[in-house]
Amino acid sequence: MDVSSISPTLLIASLIVASTPIMLAAIGELVVERAGVLNLGVEGMMITGAICGFIVAYETGSPIYGVIASILGGAALSLIFAILTQFFLANQVASGLALTLFGLGFSALIGKGYTGITPPDMSSPNLGFLTEIPFLGKMLFEHDYLVYLAFSIILLVSIFLRYTRQGLILRAVGEDHSSAHALGYKVIRVRVLAILFGGGCAGLGGAYISLIRVPQWAEGMTHGAGWIALAIVVFASWKPMRILFGAWLFGGLTVLQLNLQAAGVSEINLILFKIPLQVQYLTMAPYLITILVLVLMSARALSNAPGSLGKSFHVSD
Amino acid sequence: MNGRTIPRIMWLIINLFSISLVKRSEPSKTWTALTPLLAVILTMIAGGLLFMILGKDPFLALRVMFWDPIFGEMSFYFRPQLLVKAAPLILIALGLSICFRAGIWNIGAEGQYIIGAICGASVALAFYPYESVFIFPLMILAGGIGGWVWAMIPALLRTKFNTNEILVSLMLVYVAEQILNSLAIGLLRNPEGNGFPGSRNLQDYASASNHELWVGTGAHWGVVLALGFAVGFYILLNQHLLGFQTKLTGQSPRAAKFSGISPNFLIVICLGLSGMLAGLAGLFEVSGPSGQITIGFNVGYGFTAIIVAFLGRLNPLGIVLAGLLMALTYIGGELAQMQLGLPAAAIQAFQGMLLFFLLALDVLSNYRFKFRFWKAS
Numbered sequence: 001m002d003v004s005s006i007s008p009t010l011l012i013a014s015l016i017v018a019s020t021p022i023m024l025a026a027i028g029e030l031v032v033e034r035a036g037v038l039n040l041g042v043e044g045m046m047i048t049g050a051i052c053g054f055i056v057a058y059e060t061g062s063p064i065y066g067v068i069a070s071i072l073g074g075a076a077l078s079l080i081f082a083i084l085t086q087f088f089l090a091n092q093v094a095s096g097l098a099l100t101l102f103g104l105g106f107s108a109l110i111g112k113g114y115t116g117i118t119p120p121d122m123s124s125p126n127l128g129f130l131t132e133i134p135f136l137g138k139m140l141f142e143h144d145y146l147v148y149l150a151f152s153i154i155l156l157v158s159i160f161l162r163y164t165r166q167g168l169i170l171r172a173v174g175e176d177h178s179s180a181h182a183l184g185y186k187v188i189r190v191r192v193l194a195i196l197f198g199g200g201c202a203g204l205g206g207a208y209i210s211l212i213r214v215p216q217w218a219e220g221m222t223h224g225a226g227w228i229a230l231a232i233v234v235f236a237s238w239k240p241m242r243i244l245f246g247a248w249l250f251g252g253l254t255v256l257q258l259n260l261q262a263a264g265v266s267e268i269n270l271i272l273f274k275i276p277l278q279v280q281y282l283t284m285a286p287y288l289i290t291i292l293v294l295v296l297m298s299a300r301a302l303s304n305a306p307g308s309l310g311k312s313f314h315v316s317d
Numbered sequence: 318m319n320g321r322t323i324p325r326i327m328w329l330i331i332n333l334f335s336i337s338l339v340k341r342s343e344p345s346k347t348w349t350a351l352t353p354l355l356a357v358i359l360t361m362i363a364g365g366l367l368f369m370i371l372g373k374d375p376f377l378a379l380r381v382m383f384w385d386p387i388f389g390e391m392s393f394y395f396r397p398q399l400l401v402k403a404a405p406l407i408l409i410a411l412g413l414s415i416c417f418r419a420g421i422w423n424i425g426a427e428g429q430y431i432i433g434a435i436c437g438a439s440v441a442l443a444f445y446p447y448e449s450v451f452i453f454p455l456m457i458l459a460g461g462i463g464g465w466v467w468a469m470i471p472a473l474l475r476t477k478f479n480t481n482e483i484l485v486s487l488m489l490v491y492v493a494e495q496i497l498n499s500l501a502i503g504l505l506r507n508p509e510g511n512g513f514p515g516s517r518n519l520q521d522y523a524s525a526s527n528h529e530l531w532v533g534t535g536a537h538w539g540v541v542l543a544l545g546f547a548v549g550f551y552i553l554l555n556q557h558l559l560g561f562q563t564k565l566t567g568q569s570p571r572a573a574k575f576s577g578i579s580p581n582f583l584i585v586i587c588l589g590l591s592g593m594l595a596g597l598a599g600l601f602e603v604s605g606p607s608g609q610i611t612i613g614f615n616v617g618y619g620f621t622a623i624i625v626a627f628l629g630r631l632n633p634l635g636i637v638l639a640g641l642l643m644a645l646t647y648i649g650g651e652l653a654q655m656q657l658g659l660p661a662a663a664i665q666a667f668q669g670m671l672l673f674f675l676l677a678l679d680v681l682s683n684y685r686f687k688f689r690f691w692k693a694s
Contacts, residue, residue: 291474
């Protein structure tokens with residue numbers, strides 16, 4: 001066992017890579033939930049984005065087209081959710097589950113024949129002198145475009161929700177849809193747009209996994225990242241900037257677990273006890289810690305939840 | 318003719334016919350019963366189109382999937398499989414239906430199923446090779462308790478800390494999968510298995526095997542219990558106070574609170590019951606059709622059962638029918654895979670589509686459509 005072989009610079013650099021997909025999916029879902037809609041289909045939209053992006057990037061040879069396709073793919077799937085919940089007034093929890101089940105099946109279906117191949121490389125911006133800063137340079141400034149895009153989206157969403165009129169309308173629709181409707185705002189239109197944005201972000205997050213992080217296609221390759229993104233929204237108590245910390249926490253856990261596996265750590269010394277460590281127990285750690293964090297946050301965070309979260313809106317109500 | 322003419326004309330046409338929804342005071346019974354049928358028909362059409370895009374003859378594909386397993390020449394082999402595959406789906410879906418009725422979203426049945434199977438199989442492996450008639454009942458007990466305990470985690474976290482049960486129950490599926498993998502290559506591995514992952518095969522251990530009860534039917538103890546529970550749940554939901562309480566809580570949590578129903582009590586009971594049933598389903602699977610604890614032992618029954626519960630309208634008898642139909646899609650999917658080379662995932666997409674149509678059509682039972690020509694705006 002050799003924990004010292006894990007370099008902190010590389011650890012943080014890979015933490016940023018590992019946290020980007022959940023960050024993207026979570027910020028999208030945050031906007032959706034702030035508009036008062038609970039879309040549990042994040043996992044389905046992510047995996048659909050992952051395969052759409054992969055196929056297009058591979059067929060065209062251009063990662064940019066792949067990224068665009070992943071956004072469209074995720075948004076297209078979320079459109080089904082929008083139609084079901086906003087026009088057919090279906091239960092949001094059930095529709096979200098349906099989206100996840102369908103997305104997993106559909107992606108495996110169209111992704112058949114794309115396993116075991118490598119997609120084209122995504123280029124990274126050259127940030128010049130910034131990369132030469134000792135320690136920080138390698139950690140922060142040698143990433144691909146999508147990492148910086150994810151940060152900008154979070155920043156923009158934060159500004160949008162806090163300082164713009166449209167952001168205020170979106171929040172009003174989420175807090176109390178009847179009042180927003182009475183004030184003349186188009187509740188359904190705002191929600192459909194929010195859902196599409198959430199779908200696009202989730203799709204992009206999925207593509208980040210299949211095009212950059214892994215980079216390959218495998219059935220069900222998101223492994224619950226979409227669900228973790230949902231948990232992060234609760235963790236962030238529906239505040240955009242806190243998504244960063246949530247995503248870093250879970251990204252960090254994933255990376256740490258992978259590094260421990262790679263370093264061949266077989267037991268943990270807890271002063272008196274030696275706990276034998278199997279790979280499986282390391283793999284389950286992020287999920288267990290998600291539960292723990294949810295428990296710690298839920299008592300306080302739920303008071304921040306948007307007032308109309310998960311409720312269907314119909315004029316007659 | 319500039320670029321905006323066409324959208325404008327389309328917008329005019331849309332506005333010519335105004336369709337509005339009017340809420341029904343009570344869900345329509347006719348539509349509630351009809352929507353599953355309609356959803357199945359629409360899924361067949363959409364599925365046929367999907368197969369066409371994949372370059373297969375849609376009629377042939379649908380025949381292979383839905384007709385041949387029951388009426389084709391190999392039906393003597395596939396018909397028993399129908400009950401084998403339907404039993405776990407029905408057992409799990411029955412438990413989920415009572416949760417969903419009360420507005421409690423247990424979506425981690427897959428995890429409860431795995432833990433039930435592990436607990437049941439562990440009891441059997443602990444007694445191996447001792448033979449006794451008490452072993453199988455003990456396994457059933459262990460399987461039920463295993464699933465119950467796994468479901469109690471989200472239940473207690475929800476009641477004590479108000480933690481979202483959807484996310485917790487789902488996270489526990491991934492945890493259960495890792496426990497399964499760890500045990501399959503560790504503690505429960507067959508010592509005579511030449512180092513391959515997987516436990517001893519319980520089918521070869523007479524006291525622990527959940528064998529076919531009547532030759533050629535596929536019916537094992539799980540099937541008998543599933544049907545028994547369906548009848549039991551029918552009585553429970555329609556005659557027993559708990560049935561009324563779950564329904565009331567699902568429809569109006571506030572009204573339920575005022576009438577003295579404790580929401581926490583209901584969460585513990587409903588989640589516990591559904592966990593127990595999922596655990597039992599896992600036990601019957603591991604001791605019967607599957608035979609051993611191994612990596613990837615679970616095949617997603619816990620998730621498909623969600624569709625079964627909705628397709629069966631959260632009604633026990635409906636769930637039995639829906640479970641059989643879903644079992645048919647599994648078998649038909651395998652057949653289509655062998656004969657037509659359709660990918661296995663096609664069936665999953667098919668099942669997801671079915672749920673989409675079902676949810677969309679639900680609007681018919683809760684709302685009335687009102688058509689008007691030329692909306693005066």
